[in-house]
Amino acid sequence: MCFPAIAFFLIFSYMPMPGLYLAFIKYNYSDGIFGSAFAGLENFRFLVMTGDLWRLTFNTIAYNIAFILLGNMLQITVAVLLNEMRSKWFKKVSQTMMFLPYFVSAVLIGLIAYNILSYDYGILNSVLHSLGLDPVKAYSSPGAWPFIIVITYLWQSTGYGSIVYFAAIMGLDSEIVEASEIDGANAFQRIRYIVLPWLKPTFIILLLFSLGGILKGNFGLFFNLVGANNTALYASTDIIETYVFRSLMTNFNFSMGSAVSLYQSLFGFIVVLTANWLVRKVSPDNSLF
Amino acid sequence: MDETFVSARKKKDTSGLVVQWIGYLFIGLFALCCLLPFLLVLGTSFTSESAIKLSGFNFWPKEFSTFAYKIVFENPDLIIGSYIVTIVMTIVGTAIGLLLVAMTGYALQRPDFMYRNKISFFIYFTTLFSGGLVPFYLLITQYLHLKDNYLAVLLPGLLSPFLIIMMKSFVRSIPHAITESAKIDGAGDFTIFLRLILPMTTPALATIGLFIALGYWNEWYNSMLFLSPDMKYRTLQLFLYNVITSADFVRNSAAASNVQLRDVPLESMKMATAVVATGPVILFYPFVQRYFIKGITVGAVKG
Numbered sequence: 077m078c079f080p081a082i083a084f085f086l087i088f089s090y091m092p093m094p095g096l097y098l099a100f101i102k103y104n105y106s107d108g109i110f111g112s113a114f115a116g117l118e119n120f121r122f123l124v125m126t127g128d129l130w131r132l133t134f135n136t137i138a139y140n141i142a143f144i145l146l147g148n149m150l151q152i153t154v155a156v157l158l159n160e161m162r163s164k165w166f167k168k169v170s171q172t173m174m175f176l177p178y179f180v181s182a183v184l185i186g187l188i189a190y191n192i193l194s195y196d197y198g199i200l201n202s203v204l205h206s207l208g209l210d211p212v213k214a215y216s217s218p219g220a221w222p223f224i225i226v227i228t229y230l231w232q233s234t235g236y237g238s239i240v241y242f243a244a245i246m247g248l249d250s251e252i253v254e255a256s257e258i259d260g261a262n263a264f265q266r267i268r269y270i271v272l273p274w275l276k277p278t279f280i281i282l283l284l285f286s287l288g289g290i291l292k293g294n295f296g297l298f299f300n301l302v303g304a305n306n307t308a309l310y311a312s313t314d315i316i317e318t319y320v321f322r323s324l325m326t327n328f329n330f331s332m333g334s335a336v337s338l339y340q341s342l343f344g345f346i347v348v349l350t351a352n353w354l355v356r357k358v359s360p361d362n363s364l365f
Numbered sequence: 366m367d368e369t370f371v372s373a374r375k376k377k378d379t380s381g382l383v384v385q386w387i388g389y390l391f392i393g394l395f396a397l398c399c400l401l402p403f404l405l406v407l408g409t410s411f412t413s414e415s416a417i418k419l420s421g422f423n424f425w426p427k428e429f430s431t432f433a434y435k436i437v438f439e440n441p442d443l444i445i446g447s448y449i450v451t452i453v454m455t456i457v458g459t460a461i462g463l464l465l466v467a468m469t470g471y472a473l474q475r476p477d478f479m480y481r482n483k484i485s486f487f488i489y490f491t492t493l494f495s496g497g498l499v500p501f502y503l504l505i506t507q508y509l510h511l512k513d514n515y516l517a518v519l520l521p522g523l524l525s526p527f528l529i530i531m532m533k534s535f536v537r538s539i540p541h542a543i544t545e546s547a548k549i550d551g552a553g554d555f556t557i558f559l560r561l562i563l564p565m566t567t568p569a570l571a572t573i574g575l576f577i578a579l580g581y582w583n584e585w586y587n588s589m590l591f592l593s594p595d596m597k598y599r600t601l602q603l604f605l606y607n608v609i610t611s612a613d614f615v616r617n618s619a620a621a622s623n624v625q626l627r628d629v630p631l632e633s634m635k636m637a638t639a640v641v642a643t644g645p646v647i648l649f650y651p652f653v654q655r656y657f658i659k660g661i662t663v664g665a666v667k668g
Contacts, residue, residue: 077558078484081469084524088501089491091508095500109503154395157388160381166389171658172651173396176403179650180643181583181602187609187639188402191409197421197632199405231399236661243662262380288493296586303610320498325590330499337497345494 096341098334105328119335128319132336133291133343136315140290142226143233148282150234152275155241156267174235186300189228215303218312225301225313229294244278245271280355287351291344293317316340403647410434410636417632433633437641444641446598454519454600455581462523462577463570469524470532471562476541485533492526505591517591518600522580528573531660535569536562572660575653582646605642609635 099119101112123129154174161167177185192200193214201211214220248271256266293315302313305326316336323333401424409422413430420427437444469488473481511517539562547557563570585602592599612631 077468077472077554080465081488081524081529082484084465085488085491087509088504088521089495092496092500092504093494095496095503098499154392157384157392160384160388161392162385166393170392170396172654173400174392175654175657176647176650177399179579179646181585181605183585183602183606183609184406184639184643187605187635188406190609191402191405191422191636194422197417199422199424202421202423234395235399239658239661246662263384264380267384300606317498324499324502330503333499334497337495337499341494341497348493 096334096338098331099338101331103330103334115331119331120339123332123335123339129336129339131311132314132316132319135312136291136293136317139222139225139293139315140286142222143229143294144283144286144290146226146230147233147237148279150230151237152241152272152279154234154238155245155275156271158238158242159245159271160263160267171235171239174238176235177232178236182296182300185228185232185297186303189224189301193224215306216308218309221302221309221312225298228301229297232297240282241275241278244275248274277361280359284348284351284355288344288348290347291316291340295321406636406639410633410640412633414630414633422632430630430633433630433637434641436630436634437637443598444604444638447601447604447642450515450598451582451584451601454515454584455578458519458522458581459574459578462528463574465524466528466532466573466577467563467566467570468558469529471536471558473529474533474536475544488526488529502590512591513593513596514591518584518587521587522577522584528576532566532569532573535566539565568656568659571656575656575660579646601642605638608638 095109098109100115100117101109102115102118103109104112107113120129158167158171190198192198195201195211195213195215198214200214204211212220214224252270253266256270261269295315295317298313298315298318299321302309302318304322306313316339320333320336320340323329323336404424405422408424408426409417410433411429411431412423412426413428413432416423416426416428416430472478473485475481505517505521506512509517511520543561543565544557547561552560583602584600585606588600588603589606592603
């Protein structure tokens with residue numbers, strides 16, 4: 077019964093792997109992969125020399141760290157607060173509203189950002205105008221984009237992510253909570269000393285999963301928010317995956333794209349192994365493998 | 366003694382109330398922020414272009430107009446075609462994908478299956494290491510020859526390690542004794558799977574099926590890579606992407622409906638297309654969300 081799955085992963089995941097050989101050649105469309113000239117580490121040298129590799133690595137990792145840290149903090153906060161709510165109606169309605177952004181496509185998210193940020197018609201500038209402030213040119217100011225992207229990410233993922241934590245809190249033994257109340261713990265103490273420690277294993281597992289993807293971006297988000305060819309913003313918005321996409325679809329530089337992919341895969345692989353090793357040392361029960 | 370007890374009780378009560386009020390305020394505001402952008406798109410889609418040009422996008426149309434929708438539906442051919450492609454893709458993809466995920470998850474969870482750990486690792490490894498976009502693109506276009514073929518969008522979305530792992534953790538709750546007793550009664554593996562296991566995992570199937578379906582409905586990436594503009598009907602989200610990013614596209618459809626170029630409601634047309642392309646998902650989602658939450662919850666508790 078596993079056969080279709082084995083065939084699937086063999087074809088779509090394993091067969092492209094030898095294609096990473098592209099990273100070591102000067103790919104030429106007419107000569108094909110095995111006819112093109114061998115270039116050794118030339119592609120990598122070029123990436124380092126132009127500074128591209130450093131910029132991509134920095135952006136990718138910085139965004140991911142912000143996503144992971146702020147994302148988990150917000151998800152835990154929402155889950156803990158939801159658990160304190162007494163009104164069932166409020167819980168239901170607010171969860172439904174927070175879950176909504178998870179259901180729509182990245183394309184629509186890009187349009188929504190445009191709705192808010194557009195220089196001429198965006199609601200942000202309407203508001204600034206009515207307050208007597210100067211309008212902002214979001215689509216040509218690189219400095220604004222780390223905030224825009226992180227906020228959009230949080231907007232989209234918090235409702236979905238908080239459910240996992242909420243579910244974990246549900247598993248908390250109510251007798252422990254009652255005992256703490258008899259001992260005189262107030263709501264803040266209960267959260268601080270019982271609920272949050274209880275969520276630690278869930279947090280570690282999710283952290284490990286996300287560390288594994290620390291060099292994988294969130295292509296749809298970046299691509300649709302920023303647009304395909306907004307060079308003015310590259311300094312703060314270009315991540316590994318947008319670079320690879322461009323080298324494939326815009327620059328047709330297949331070798332450079334593959335070199336970056338190989339770097340991404342190897343780096344990510346090492347990060348997972350290291351993170352897992354660290355977790356196994358600290359608390360063996362929580363490691364992935 | 367009594368007094369201190371009472372004051373301690375009082376203190377505890379206020380702290381609980383404070384937390385609740387922080388909660389109502391914080392979650393209320395955040396939930397509102399999640400909803401408002403959608404209303405903004407909806408409002409703008411019903412606003413006349415001149416009102417947009419005068420005072421920008423707005424939640425409530427300053428000048429109500431359905432002109433944008435009229436142009437979108439004037440030549441419904443393209444949008445209906447994209448709808449059909451996406452609907453067929455979603456139904457076929459979800460049905461096949463679900464069956465494959467369930468089969469794999471069940472087989473990998475059967476204790477008497479010898480290679481289950483090796484195959485699990487074979488699948489899990491693909492999340493750790495991959496060939497990347499360029500070799501994948503060459504594989505689809507030059508080796509499998511699927512450029513401009515709907516299969517290039519359908520096939521890669523069928524399975525994912527994440528869903529298989531999810532299925533596995535669901536199946537874990539079914540005692541192996543059931544499989545064994547059915548075997549003794551003379552049932553084959555597929556009979557056991559179809560008649561015993563599948564009915565017992567309906568909640569899991571619902572959740573995973575929803576994940577797959579949502580993936581296909583919102584699909585735009587593979588269609589952008591592999592379905593070129595030579596194809597008349599592409600997926601719904603790619604259709605939306607084209608309307609948003611290319612003014613030409615909007616001008617063409619305006620020309621087709623005999624509208625003067627300067628009267629083209631460029632901005633409100635983008636929003637109207639977005640509403641049309643997103644509509645069904647938003648309508649279904651309050652019903653569907655329940656299953657999602659249930660599914661994620663069970664998965665999270667079981668680990």
